[in-house]
Amino acid sequence: MAKVRGAIVVDTEKCKGCEVCTVACPTSVIAMTKEVNGKGYHYAYMENPEACTGCTNCSIVCPDGVITVYRVKI
Amino acid sequence: MAKVRGAIVVDTEKCKGCEVCTVACPTSVIAMTKEVNGKGYHYAYMENPEACTGCTNCSIVCPDGVITVYRVKI
Amino acid sequence: MTEEIIIAGFGGQGVLSMGKILAYSGIMQDQEVSWMPSYGPEMRGGTANVTVILSDERISSPILTEFDTAIILNQQSMDKFEKGVKKGGLLLYDPNGIIHHPTRTDIDIYTINGAELAAEMGNPKIFNMIVLGAFLKIKPIVKLDNVIKGLKKSLPERYHNLIPLNQSAIEKGMQMVKAK
Amino acid sequence: MTEEIIIAGFGGQGVLSMGKILAYSGIMQDQEVSWMPSYGPEMRGGTANVTVILSDERISSPILTEFDTAIILNQQSMDKFEKGVKKGGLLLYDPNGIIHHPTRTDIDIYTINGAELAAEMGNPKIFNMIVLGAFLKIKPIVKLDNVIKGLKKSLPERYHNLIPLNQSAIEKGMQMVKAK
Amino acid sequence: MGELKLMKGNEAVAEAMIREGVDGYFGYPITPQSEVIEYLTTEEPHKRTGMVVLQAESELAAINMLYGAAGTGKKVATSSSSPGISLKQEGISYIAGSELPCVIINVVRGGPGLGTIQPSQADYFQATKGGGHGDYHLYVLAPSSVQEMADFVEDAFEMAFKYRTPVMILSDGVIGQMMEKVELKPQKKRLTDAEVIKKYGSWATVGRVGGRERNIITSLDLDSHKMEAHNIHLQSKYEQMKKEDVRYEELQTEDAEYIIVAYGSSARISQKVIQLARKDGIKLGVLRPITLFPFPEKPIQELAKRVKGFLAVEMSAGQMVEDVKLAVNGKVKVEHYGRNGGIVPTPGEVYEALKQKIIGG
Amino acid sequence: MGELKLMKGNEAVAEAMIREGVDGYFGYPITPQSEVIEYLTTEEPHKRTGMVVLQAESELAAINMLYGAAGTGKKVATSSSSPGISLKQEGISYIAGSELPCVIINVVRGGPGLGTIQPSQADYFQATKGGGHGDYHLYVLAPSSVQEMADFVEDAFEMAFKYRTPVMILSDGVIGQMMEKVELKPQKKRLTDAEVIKKYGSWATVGRVGGRERNIITSLDLDSHKMEAHNIHLQSKYEQMKKEDVRYEELQTEDAEYIIVAYGSSARISQKVIQLARKDGIKLGVLRPITLFPFPEKPIQELAKRVKGFLAVEMSAGQMVEDVKLAVNGKVKVEHYGRNGGIVPTPGEVYEALKQKIIGG
Amino acid sequence: MEIKDIIKPENLVYQKTKMMTDNTLSYCPGCGHGTTHRLVMEVVEELGIVEDTIGIAPVGCSVLAYEFMNVDMTQAAHGRAPAVATGIIRTWPDKIVFTYQGDGDLAAIGTSETIHACNRGENIVIIFVNNGIYGMTGGQMAPTTLPGMKSSTTPYGRDVALMGNPLKITELVAQLPGTYFVTRHAVHSPAHVRKTKKAIKKAFQNVIDKKGTQFIEVVSNCNSGWKMTPVKSNEWMVENMFPFYPLGDMKVDGKIVKDLH
Amino acid sequence: MEIKDIIKPENLVYQKTKMMTDNTLSYCPGCGHGTTHRLVMEVVEELGIVEDTIGIAPVGCSVLAYEFMNVDMTQAAHGRAPAVATGIIRTWPDKIVFTYQGDGDLAAIGTSETIHACNRGENIVIIFVNNGIYGMTGGQMAPTTLPGMKSSTTPYGRDVALMGNPLKITELVAQLPGTYFVTRHAVHSPAHVRKTKKAIKKAFQNVIDKKGTQFIEVVSNCNSGWKMTPVKSNEWMVENMFPFYPLGDMKVDGKIVKDLH
Numbered sequence A, B: 001m002a003k004v005r006g007a008i009v010v011d012t013e014k015c016k017g018c019e020v021c022t023v024a025c026p027t028s029v030i031a032m033t034k035e036v037n038g039k040g041y042h043y044a045y046m047e048n049p050e051a052c053t054g055c056t057n058c059s060i061v062c063p064d065g066v067i068t069v070y071r072v073k074i
Numbered sequence C, D: 001m002t003e004e005i006i007i008a009g010f011g012g013q014g015v016l017s018m019g020k021i022l023a024y025s026g027i028m029q030d031q032e033v034s035w036m037p038s039y040g041p042e043m044r045g046g047t048a049n050v051t052v053i054l055s056d057e058r059i060s061s062p063i064l065t066e067f068d069t070a071i072i073l074n075q076q077s078m079d080k081f082e083k084g085v086k087k088g089g090l091l092l093y094d095p096n097g098i099i100h101h102p103t104r105t106d107i108d109i110y111t112i113n114g115a116e117l118a119a120e121m122g123n124p125k126i127f128n129m130i131v132l133g134a135f136l137k138i139k140p141i142v143k144l145d146n147v148i149k150g151l152k153k154s155l156p157e158r159y160h161n162l163i164p165l166n167q168s169a170i171e172k173g174m175q176m177v178k179a180k
Numbered sequence E, F: 001m002g003e004l005k006l007m008k009g010n011e012a013v014a015e016a017m018i019r020e021g022v023d024g025y026f027g028y029p030i031t032p033q034s035e036v037i038e039y040l041t042t043e044e045p046h047k048r049t050g051m052v053v054l055q056a057e058s059e060l061a062a063i064n065m066l067y068g069a070a071g072t073g074k075k076v077a078t079s080s081s082s083p084g085i086s087l088k089q090e091g092i093s094y095i096a097g098s099e100l101p102c103v104i105i106n107v108v109r110g111g112p113g114l115g116t117i118q119p120s121q122a123d124y125f126q127a128t129k130g131g132g133h134g135d136y137h138l139y140v141l142a143p144s145s146v147q148e149m150a151d152f153v154e155d156a157f158e159m160a161f162k163y164r165t166p167v168m169i170l171s172d173g174v175i176g177q178m179m180e181k182v183e184l185k186p187q188k189k190r191l192t193d194a195e196v197i198k199k200y201g202s203w204a205t206v207g208r209v210g211g212r213e214r215n216i217i218t219s220l221d222l223d224s225h226k227m228e229a230h231n232i233h234l235q236s237k238y239e240q241m242k243k244e245d246v247r248y249e250e251l252q253t254e255d256a257e258y259i260i261v262a263y264g265s266s267a268r269i270s271q272k273v274i275q276l277a278r279k280d281g282i283k284l285g286v287l288r289p290i291t292l293f294p295f296p297e298k299p300i301q302e303l304a305k306r307v308k309g310f311l312a313v314e315m316s317a318g319q320m321v322e323d324v325k326l327a328v329n330g331k332v333k334v335e336h337y338g339r340n341g342g343i344v345p346t347p348g349e350v351y352e353a354l355k356q357k358i359i360g361g
Numbered sequence G, H: 001m002e003i004k005d006i007i008k009p010e011n012l013v014y015q016k017t018k019m020m021t022d023n024t025l026s027y028c029p030g031c032g033h034g035t036t037h038r039l040v041m042e043v044v045e046e047l048g049i050v051e052d053t054i055g056i057a058p059v060g061c062s063v064l065a066y067e068f069m070n071v072d073m074t075q076a077a078h079g080r081a082p083a084v085a086t087g088i089i090r091t092w093p094d095k096i097v098f099t100y101q102g103d104g105d106l107a108a109i110g111t112s113e114t115i116h117a118c119n120r121g122e123n124i125v126i127i128f129v130n131n132g133i134y135g136m137t138g139g140q141m142a143p144t145t146l147p148g149m150k151s152s153t154t155p156y157g158r159d160v161a162l163m164g165n166p167l168k169i170t171e172l173v174a175q176l177p178g179t180y181f182v183t184r185h186a187v188h189s190p191a192h193v194r195k196t197k198k199a200i201k202k203a204f205q206n207v208i209d210k211k212g213t214q215f216i217e218v219v220s221n222c223n224s225g226w227k228m229t230p231v232k233s234n235e236w237m238v239e240n241m242f243p244f245y246p247l248g249d250m251k252v253d254g255k256i257v258k259d260l261h
């Protein structure tokens, strides 16, 4: 019964697959891809996009600042 | 009524006339000469030799260590 | 004989130790050898490479701009070193993660699915040994004996139990290498 | 004309400022001048000296080993500089505290009882001006006017009231100097 | 004629800094140059011009304060003497590498180590060849009088900003401690912050004023090719200095058969040797390098074509003599005469050396 | 043949220190030489030989720890790379002035300033002319292989104690980082404290053992005459080094018409140029200075009598070339070829330079 | 609701500040330097001080901070950032000057410059990233390396008998009269990031108000040096670093607010 | 009784220790350096450690300490004495090593070496003569110069707004785990001399017992720098220096015994 929905956009080429965001996400939205990016890193993506509340936790802990967060009240 | 008598010997050529010993002497034994030594300093001497108790105060504060103290019980 | 080799890939791929084993193998057969790594913070998360020379003569410069062999393990290294292979030289690469495959026609090009095979063998750490095997199949510049001796020399005593595993990885690489 | 002078004595005797006034006086009469002190910790409690040169030409070295005039104010300086006076040169000294008087016969020797006179005049600070006066009496290389002008230049404004006192000290020195 | 004063070299250079409109001085006491900071703190230039004077906790801190301030386009200077200058070598190399304009004064004393506080010229190599690491040079001015201690402040800053390079005034204990008469220049206006931004804002770190691209002061480049290009650029500045800004003085060289090359205090002494020699009918001249880097190579080459020999006179075991030799390049004899440990040679002994090593030899 | 190992230059020099029986190492990490201290702390030589290894808080502290320990007659060393060596200049000048035996390793990187971590030879002036203040020199050894990185440890200490002088091993990022095979010498016994006292107790500060007169380690003398005498003594040591301990290697110089002078990594590269040139019928030889101070002046002078030209090859903008010129003294042409910023020249480009600057020019 | 309906400019709630450049950070995956950089830049943006801000990059992993922070920056010699900052603030007293330094830089080679700049109360912000190791040069011991902690120069663990105890430099500078705000934080979790940012903002505001030296320690990870994954290293940090380097304010508004012994 | 009857060898109660050389001290009249030198040498004599003692002279007025103290001595570069001592004690762990340093040397240029040697707990004695000024070079401001105090570089008095407050380095090192005994004394009066000597003796004994770093501050005068007569300067010291630098133990047997804030 979420009152808000959120979504994140990961700059996949700049993500370094550190997984700090996954730990920070209170609703376990994020996982790492199987594939690697040009730098050889698995990168973050929304595995459970519905669970995202747009709380920005992931984005503010992301050391590389590669997550952009959107939120909308519903 | 001193039970001890003391005396000091000043290495006059090395005395720098700082007067630290005069201040330290509890019985006002020491004064500075009018003449100067080879370095141009007035130097310490016993002005009131009878008052000396050989307490070593003057010698232990003398920065140049030029005072030798003798003491005898009487 | 002089063989000038560059091995280049990601930091964690065992590039440097592969070079070291090769160099040690050279020593085991009384050759002159040199091993020159890229070094410093550029390695951080980025690429690592090492230049290995085996020769019957005194080696002058350990730093090269042209190579008899390039062993390439990621795209950045491909971009950087494909052009450095001498005419008629060898380029061996693992196609995993390679988007732009080599295009030169004046050199011999081989591939080895090292990452895949290592995963199959259940141990990503032997990746570099598979690649080494592939290389030695194409250019048997050092004998397998000497490689094993080299391994012994370069590994601390407590890891010597891993030598058979490494040997089988090398042999796997020898089997699976493919001309492109 | 070039006059090369050393002034040497204890730290507190005003050696450096005497030299400075002399140098300023030279400037007042459009001469080239140099003033070079001994410096550093050796001055601590020990001797101080200054070499002053007044000349009509560009001065080469401000550091001298021979002097036209030596003005000597303590025994150590006597020991050190008597021999440096040029043949026919001048040695002026204050006999107070001097045990070994100068022995040379090829130079002019004068004395000035500066310390005594200063004490008499009730101001030990003017000691060096008395000595300066004595020197200028023997070698009037700078005019008294210029000395006064020099004094004005070298003293901060707030001390200008002291100039008459200094002038009378100089004059005293001029009167009291004696050939030895 | 401007204002005439009797001043120590150390005081003159300090007063000249104030009048030059210098923005900041960062220093640490050391004999024989402590009068520089003592003069400045006594004069309180922050009241006269707004100039900042700070006694740092060490020479190391001082040179890095200089680095910071110089990177903002401010006119800044430091001074020290030999051991303190050695401590500054890393910083100096950074300043040269980052191309920052500033002035460093070395009032040289005898070394090596703690050595002596007496005058010396034994820091020539350090000053001219680069005591710090890497390929760089300072523009080095060598005053030989109190007047030049004052005058070279302006010249030093002119070169510092012309080339965006650290400039060294290489003096010694004689020049620093002696008093001579000196004619001081009138006070220049210190640039306002806005003027600094306007003049140097294109490269200086003054904040991204007006939202411009950021400026960076650095000597680092992990890309060797860029680093090489940077080095080539630095070298080109040194070449330009050699073309445009060599300075020297020639004394009676027109008819000279022998030449003494000497700078700073040694040049003053050598000047007297001319008189001694000419009295004996020996045609001696003196070439005094005023810039030690760039070294007056050309005029020495020219002289080498027509004279019989050179004597390099330095208060050192023989340092500048190498540059004289490099310039003469084997054409005629080059010898060295020097004193060490704080001893200043006399004209007489220099003349003797000339006769023995060059004329007789 | 001794034990053969594949080692980095940095590791080899570290292992050689242990085997030499060195008593102490004081260092601070810096690329490209951090492997020296990493190897030492991993090997735990205090267990093998009793050798002490300490990571200092800075290079400044490290060089002064070295100074303290060297003053007691212990065999001690430090290592760093260019910026760190600049920070040590004051300390090095003290060590030279106080005549203490010790070894300083510089694994040179590109400068100036923070520069680059890649190899360079641009600290030649600093090493050979004296980056610190005052007249002093280091005895400077330039290894050109991992084997020499190891071997020169023994040689360096031999010279350090022979002359009571700091010795520098001037290496570079190539030699430090590359692995080659190296034959290690057997372990020497470290001197016991009693042996140190016996051997060096006449001058070293080890306590007034047996109530002897006190020993003093100092570089200070306020008396200029004594200081000058001390300087003359130092210079006499340098003269003795020039007579007795110059080292160099000549490659195919017997019939050579052209000579490349190069040391360290550059010498290895130049060696390849001989092959290229001789293939074209050009008689090229290489003279490799092994000691940079004392510089092999004599052999170059000899060669200058019969060859047509010299090319100095260095990874710098041109530093050693000055010493080559000083030796050649105008007899024949001397030119310089160098790369900067961490770039190592290829044999091909050196050959091109030789043709253009010397043979064609 | 579909993702693409959420991802619309009007719904944007967080994106990397424009005060960070577009250059890819040179740091290892998960390294706290990146987060700390960003917080400083967010504060500069929010306070609207970009035209007056000058940063000093150290020698250490963050040597290239000038490639990432979109402000004027000077790269200082190892340990000398506080002196460099002093040179700037003294000649430009109205500028906002900050240093950004690692623990090797600030507490080993730079100890003297740190202590004296703080003691003089230079009006600057010092951001001190303490990861207990020399990250840049390959994980050697730092003055802040914990007892028993492994590094490439203490491969068997830091032996305090030989190397001394870790240096709590922040506790020391808090006691100098020149410091005004001294505090210790971390950036491994969202809550900590928020607190750290608040502290940084306060520090910059204090400098705008000319209050003297502001000293912010950020206890951080060094995955490469510690040889752990980023997530593991953050856990290790919480368990091992925080007990030794407890988070929180030490000095606020010029007053010590905590027992520092 | 006549004087000559008193002055007989058998009546001798005090004479300068043989551990001081016969060279005339280079210090100004009344300077506390002389007294402090003597106390150190008396302790060395009394403990019978001359064969094992190595001293480090600083750069400062006491640079020539090696001319006066009759022990093996090394003259260190300005501020580096603790590093020099470290080099010695590490390679000769059984020797007795002490440094003798002024306030400029120890607390300005040498801050880093001081802090780190103390933090490592090097087994050495540090004798720290704090006269609030740079005596040697002519009386410039030191880190320990009092607020408002005149020196040749603060001719109108130290302005703390510009130069910071005096640095209480001894209070800082007392807080480092490596220090074992940290104390502050003076040598201007017989009673103080006696106390100081006791402290020095305890420090040397602690080093013999391998307890770590011993740090003894001696607050002293600098007549030349302060421009006062020796007697006046001692009075001034009591009135002005002691309130700021209170005498007494700070740390004994490794435990802090005083509030140091």
Ligand SMILES: Cc1ncc(C[n+]2csc(CCOP(=O)(O)OP(=O)(O)O)c2C)c(N)n1
Pocket: F028, F029, F030, F031, F059, F083, F084, F087, G059, G060, G061, G062, G078, G101, G102, G103, G104, G105, G106, G129, G131, G133, G134, G135, G136, G137, G142, G222
């Ligand atoms: C004078 C000098 N010494 C040493 C170095 C090598 N060096 C570069 S970074 C560094 C340590 C950095 O550690 P820290 O300050 O903790 O930063 P981190 O990388 O951990 O963020 C060292 C020793 C140098 N560049 N300059």
Ligand SMILES: Cc1ncc(C[n+]2csc(CCOP(=O)(O)OP(=O)(O)O)c2C)c(N)n1
Pocket: E028, E029, E030, E031, E059, E083, E084, E087, H059, H060, H061, H062, H078, H101, H102, H103, H104, H105, H106, H129, H131, H133, H134, H135, H136, H137, H142, H222
């Ligand atoms: C690197 C260096 N910087 C500066 C100096 C000059 N110097 C000599 S002693 C001294 C200050 C000494 O003051 P302090 O340590 O307080 O000793 P004090 O003379 O007061 O006993 C200075 C700055 C020097 N010799 N070396």
Ligand code: SF4
Pocket: A010, A014, A015, A016, A017, A018, A019, A020, A021, A022, A043, A044, A061, A062, A063, A064, A065, A066, A067, G030
């Ligand atoms: S925190 Fe950032 S860099 Fe790390 S995995 Fe998540 S998105 Fe990628």
Ligand code: SF4
Pocket: A006, A007, A008, A024, A025, A026, A027, A028, A029, A030, A051, A052, A053, A054, A055, A056, A057, A058, A059, A069
């Ligand atoms: S915004 Fe919040 S809920 Fe959404 S992915 Fe990030 S941390 Fe998870």
Ligand code: SF4
Pocket: B010, B014, B015, B016, B017, B018, B019, B020, B021, B022, B043, B044, B061, B062, B063, B064, B065, B066, B067, H030
């Ligand atoms: S204390 Fe010593 S030096 Fe001073 S006056 Fe007395 S005897 Fe002379």
Ligand code: SF4
Pocket: B006, B007, B008, B024, B025, B026, B027, B028, B029, B030, B051, B052, B053, B054, B055, B056, B057, B058, B059, B069
């Ligand atoms: S021994 Fe005591 S009583 Fe005698 S002179 Fe000295 S202080 Fe005075």
Ligand code: SF4
Pocket: C044, G026, G027, G028, G030, G031, G032, G033, G061, G131, G135, G136, G221, G222, G223, G224, G225
């Ligand atoms: S080495 Fe450590 S501090 Fe440096 S970027 Fe990597 S994780 Fe960060």
Ligand code: SF4
Pocket: D044, H026, H027, H028, H030, H031, H032, H033, H061, H131, H135, H136, H221, H222, H223, H224, H225
């Ligand atoms: S200058 Fe000061 S510290 Fe130095 S000897 Fe004189 S009184 Fe003592």
Ligand SMILES: [Mg+2]
Pocket: G060, G102, G103, G104, G129, G130, G131, G132, G133, G134, G135, G142
């Ligand atoms: Mg760190």
Ligand SMILES: [Mg+2]
Pocket: H102, H103, H104, H129, H130, H131, H132, H133, H134, H135, H142
């Ligand atoms: Mg002092």
